Amino acid sequence: MGVDAESQFHVLAVDDSIIDRKLIERLLKTSSYQVTTVDSGSKALEFLGLLEDEQSGSDSPSVSSHAHQVVEVNLIITDYCMPGMTGYDLLKRVKESSSLRNIPVVIMSSENVPSRINRCLEEGAEEFFLKPVRLSDVHRLKPHIMKTKVKEKKRGEGQEEEREKCHEGEVQSIGKQQQPEHQISNKRKSMEEGLSPDRTRLRYSDVAAVV
Amino acid sequence: MDVVQLKRQLIAFTELLYREGFLDEQFNQLQQLQDENNPNFVAEVVTLFFEDAERILNELANNLDQQSVDFKKVDAHVHQLKGSSSSIGAQRIQRVCIIFRTVCNEKNVEGCLKCLQQLKHEYALMKSKLETLFNLEQQILAAGGPPSI
Numbered sequence: 001m002g003v004d005a006e007s008q009f010h011v012l013a014v015d016d017s018i019i020d021r022k023l024i025e026r027l028l029k030t031s032s033y034q035v036t037t038v039d040s041g042s043k044a045l046e047f048l049g050l051l052e053d054e055q056s057g058s059d060s061p062s063v064s065s066h067a068h069q070v071v072e073v074n075l076i077i078t079d080y081c082m083p084g085m086t087g088y089d090l091l092k093r094v095k096e097s098s099s100l101r102n103i104p105v106v107i108m109s110s111e112n113v114p115s116r117i118n119r120c121l122e123e124g125a126e127e128f129f130l131k132p133v134r135l136s137d138v139h140r141l142k143p144h145i146m147k148t149k150v151k152e153k154k155r156g157e158g159q160e161e162e163r164e165k166c167h168e169g170e171v172q173s174i175g176k177q178q179q180p181e182h183q184i185s186n187k188r189k190s191m192e193e194g195l196s197p198d199r200t201r202l203r204y205s206d207v208a209a210v211v
Numbered sequence: 212m213d214v215v216q217l218k219r220q221l222i223a224f225t226e227l228l229y230r231e232g233f234l235d236e237q238f239n240q241l242q243q244l245q246d247e248n249n250p251n252f253v254a255e256v257v258t259l260f261f262e263d264a265e266r267i268l269n270e271l272a273n274n275l276d277q278q279s280v281d282f283k284k285v286d287a288h289v290h291q292l293k294g295s296s297s298s299i300g301a302q303r304i305q306r307v308c309i310i311f312r313t314v315c316n317e318k319n320v321e322g323c324l325k326c327l328q329q330l331k332h333e334y335a336l337m338k339s340k341l342e343t344l345f346n347l348e349q350q351i352l353a354a355g356g357p358p359s360i
Contacts (some may be wrong), residue, residue, distance in 0.1 A: 023256065110293070
């Protein structure tokens with residue numbers, strides 16, 4: 001089939017509908033992805049190890065960092081309309097997380113609402129698929145997953161510290177490659193969060209890159 | 212009946228279902244996802260749909276039976292059914308759901324009850340047609356031919 005073990009990508013699919021979960025799972029497996037499906041945003045966060053992080057604070061016990069190392073997710077595809085946490089809420093949580101923000105997120109919805117689509121793209125979603133999702137849609141996922149893989153290779157084997165130091169390099173390369181607007185605004189958003197002095201320095205270099 | 216005749220029947224019946232709007236292109240997409248490694252995919256999805264739809268139809272009957280109807284709940288259920296029917300290509304059911312949501316928005320109980328009746332009717336029709344379809348496929352398999360059209 002031409003797919004070696006290294007390029008086995010893992011997709012996390014989130015949907016409250018059992019029919020849609022079955023469908024998306026088959027679509028993804030047909031495209032040779034490894035798939036995990038969950039039925040809610042909170043279960044998705046749990047799977048990603050994020051909930052544990054928030055509970056235990058910055059000096060997290062080995063449990064949550066263990067979860068990060070065990071579970072590698074290369075893409076999250078989520079339904080928009082879900083009870084409790086919507087796909088949009090999940091997207092926000094992922095993009096606000098320093099450990100997860102680089103995972104590409106794709107939103108699915110049965111309703112074609114331009115303002116909803118724009119809001120998701122602005123929040124950092126890579127794509128917005130209208131349901132029912134088809135094989136041709138799934139084919140569009142590859143470039144987004146590859147983008148992340150390439151970034152990680154440049155960084156070295158994706159260790160957290162390196163990821164943070166290399167933020168500057170990553171941001172500059174994004175500026176040069178002329179990423180779509182929503183990605184840049186997402187970076188701007190993370191700048192505004194105003195964190196460590198390291199990140200403050202990034203602000204200026206980011207502005208320079210965008211201009 | 213021999214395999215060739217059965218296959219002709221299957222093709223004709225399937226075409227009829229598409230023509231009458233029972234099925235749309237999405238059903239074809241499902242069939243394309245079925246292969247030797249996943250030979251029962253369509254049947255499995257359809258079974259899930261039947262179970263889900265029946266559950267929703269019961270909930271709707273309950274919701275609309277209340278003294279004071281909770282239209283938000285009704286809408287949520289119809290939205291769910293609209294989604295799942297769209298996912299399997301059950302076009303006629305999906306269309307009734309769309310009308311249902313409009314009527315629900317208007318807080319029209321009578322209208323909702325009519326829509327529910329129609330949904331039940333369409334669902335029964337759909338179930339029977341799909342069962343006939345799967346039956347034909349099984350017969351073809353039994354007669355020694357591959358099931359795909």
